[in-house]
Amino acid sequence: MSFRHPDRDQIRIDGVLSALGSPIRLDVIRILNSGGDHNCTMVLTELGLSSKSTMTHHWRVLRESGVIWQRQSGRETVLTLRRDDLDARYPGLIDSILAGTDQDASAEAARPSQPAG
Amino acid sequence: MSFRHPDRDQIRIDGVLSALGSPIRLDVIRILNSGGDHNCTMVLTELGLSSKSTMTHHWRVLRESGVIWQRQSGRETVLTLRRDDLDARYPGLIDSILAGTDQDASAEAARPSQPAG
DNA sequence: TCGAATGTACGACTACTCTCGTACAATCGA
DNA sequence: TCGATTGTACGAGAGTAGTCGTACATTCGA
Numbered sequence: 001m002s003f004r005h006p007d008r009d010q011i012r013i014d015g016v017l018s019a020l021g022s023p024i025r026l027d028v029i030r031i032l033n034s035g036g037d038h039n040c041t042m043v044l045t046e047l048g049l050s051s052k053s054t055m056t057h058h059w060r061v062l063r064e065s066g067v068i069w070q071r072q073s074g075r076e077t078v079l080t081l082r083r084d085d086l087d088a089r090y091p092g093l094i095d096s097i098l099a100g101t102d103q104d105a106s107a108e109a110a111r112p113s114q115p116a117g
Numbered sequence: 118m119s120f121r122h123p124d125r126d127q128i129r130i131d132g133v134l135s136a137l138g139s140p141i142r143l144d145v146i147r148i149l150n151s152g153g154d155h156n157c158t159m160v161l162t163e164l165g166l167s168s169k170s171t172m173t174h175h176w177r178v179l180r181e182s183g184v185i186w187q188r189q190s191g192r193e194t195v196l197t198l199r200r201d202d203l204d205a206r207y208p209g210l211i212d213s214i215l216a217g218t219d220q221d222a223s224a225e226a227a228r229p230s231q232p233a234g
Numbered sequence: 235t236c237g238a239a240t241g242t243a244c245g246a247c248t249a250c251t252c253t254c255g256t257a258c259a260a261t262c263g264a
Numbered sequence: 265t266c267g268a269t270t271g272t273a274c275g276a277g278a279g280t281a282g283t284c285g286t287a288c289a290t291t292c293g294a
């Protein structure tokens with residue numbers, strides 16, 4: 001299994017934003033950003049999802065846009081946020097996006113009487 | 118003509134990122150960020166595009182995600198970047214995205230043209 | 235009042251995205 | 265070696281996004 005990753009200078013901002021313009025993939029990078037090694041099943045479990053094949057799709061989107069590294073290790077696939085590359089290319093971007101997810105959670109909690117919040 | 122805009126606290130990061138995860142809409146906010154009033158035709162012309170109905174679609178995406186204001190003024194529609202709202206909710210986000218588009222342009226120029234690698 | 239300018243609404247079409255089930259390949263432990 | 269674990273590949277189906285042409289509503293200026 002060999003994964004295609006873009007080089008740092010092949011990463012494009014529209015690809016990154018498009019990849020992160022999805023609640024499920026935002027959750028993924030929040031989890032990866034928390035540190036430590038993660039394999040696919042760990043993230044899947046933490047998100048409370050069940051379909052491996054669906055996640056394979058999301059790994060590809062994140063990987064091909066340059067957001068994550070995906071590395072085979074034995075029978076597991078280790079997932080890592082490409083913080084160094086992303087920070088080098090787009091300083092402050094990932095930080096403000098991660099802060100934004102917290103901001104949203106607060107706004108959601110503060111907004112009274114929204115159903116299914 | 119009355120446009121539906123989200124309140125500041127209804128804006129969500131995934132919607133913003135998804136809206137800006139498109140080269141054409143990134144170009145739009147670059148243009149709007151440069152200051153001054155813009156109507157639809159001005160932006161259309163500056164982008165070198167021709168289809169008004171296609172742009173109506175993009176205005177809607179940008180407006181409903183909270184990225185731009187769209188205000189009727191006579192027979193024109195004035196477009197404005199919602200910098201104050203976006204900066205208040207996601208400090209540094211728009212700045213780093215706009216900087217990112219410049220970064221990409223540089224990387225593009227530095228990368229010796231196509232298949233040579 | 236009439237025609238030009240401005241931009242939305244709508245329908246159609248194509249292409250892509252997301253999701254899932256099934257099948258399969260590789261690896262690890264007993 | 266055998267079975268369980270891990271995760272990709274593939275195909276299908278539903279839904280969404282992007283594009284365009286045409287039609288239409290509103291406004292401005294002559």
